[in-house]
Ligand SMILES: Nc1ncnc2c1ncn2[C@@H]1O[C@H](COP(=O)(O)OP(=O)(O)OP(=O)(O)O)[C@@H](O)[C@H]1O
C-alpha cells in the first residue's frame with residue numbers, strides 16, 4: 001500500500017505537486033494519469049525519496065522510504081529505463097544491484113527469465129532497443145520480489161507486442177496481491193490495464209475512482225442525426241419531448257434514446273435523414289475534458305488542445321447528471 005497525505009512539492013515559485021492525498025491499494029493496478037507536466041514523475045520520485053516533499057508525507061506499507069531496512073525488497077521501480085550503465089551487460093547490471101542490496105544471485109536469472117532477456121543477458125545494454133531497455137528496467141524493479149511496484153510511463157515507445165506483455169505483467173503482479181502503481185498519459189491504454197484510476201492536473205487531484213465507475217459514467221451512448229430538413233426534425237423531436245443538442249457542424253445529437261426509435265419517428269413524419277448513427281463517447285475524450293483546464297503545454301496548430309470548443313462535446317461527457325457530475329469525483333471538489 002502507498003499512502004499520500006497532503007504531499008506537496010514546490011520548485012521555486014512552481015507548484016509541481018499540490019496537496020495530494022490518496023491511497024494506492026494492494027491487489028489492484030492503479031493507473032496514474034495526467035497531462036504533460038501534471039506532476040506524475042515528481043510524485044513518484046517523492047515516493048522513492050529521490051525528492052524531498054515541501055510538505056506532506058508518503059508512506060510505503062506504513063513506513064517512510066528512508067526507514068525501510070531493505071528498500072529493494074519492499075518497493076521496486078522503473079522511473080527511467082535509460083538510467084543504466086551502457087557498458088554493462090544486462091546480467092552484470094542486475095548482479096550489481098543484487099549484490100549491493102543483499103539479494104541472492106539466483107534472482108538475477110529469475111528476473112531475466114521473467115522479462116524474456118535471458119538470450120541477450122550477456123550483451124552490453126547500450127545496444128538494446130527501447131523495448132529491451134524497458135524490459136531490463138522492469139527486471140531491476142522485480143529483483144527484490146517487492147510488494148509495491150512503481151512504473152513511470154512503462155509503455156512509452158513500445159510496439160504492440162511489448163505493450164501487451166507489460167499489460168499482462170502488471171495484471172499478474174496485482175493478482176499476486178502486490179500494489180501496482182503505473183503512470184500514463186493514455187486513458188485508452190489505462191482502460192485496458194488499470195482497476196483503479198488517479199487523475200491529476202497541475203499537481204492537483206482531479207479524480208480518484210474505480211475504472212469501472214469511470215467507464216460507467218463516461219461511455220454513455222448518444223445518436224447523431226443529420227437531415228436536410230433540420231428545422232422540421234427539431235420540431236418533431238421537440239413535440240416528442242426528446243432533447244437534442246446541435247453540434248457545431250449542424251448535426252443534432254440525442255442522448256438516451258435508441259436509434260431505432262429515432263429512425264421510426266423520422267419515417268412516420270416522412271423526414272429524410274442523411275445520417276442516423278449511434279456514437280460512443282470515448283474515454284480519451286472524457287479524460288481530455290477532465291484535464292482540459294490543467295493542460296499546461298498546448299500545441300499551437302490553430303486548434304485548441306485538451307477539450308477546447310473545436311471538438312463537439314459528447315453529451316455523455318457534458319456537465320450534468322450522469323456526466324461529469326458523477327460521484328467518482330474527488331471528494332469536496
Ligand atoms: N527538478 C525540477 N526543477 C524544476 N522544475 C521541475 C523539476 N522537476 C519537475 N519540474 C516541474 O514540475 C512540473 C511537474 O513535472 P513532472 O515531470 O512531475 O510532470 P509529469 O506529470 O511527469 O509530466 P510528463 O507526462 O511530461 O512526464 C513540471 O512543470 C516540471 O517542469
Ligand SMILES: [Mg+2]
Pocket residue numbers: 040041042152
Ligand atoms: Mg513524467
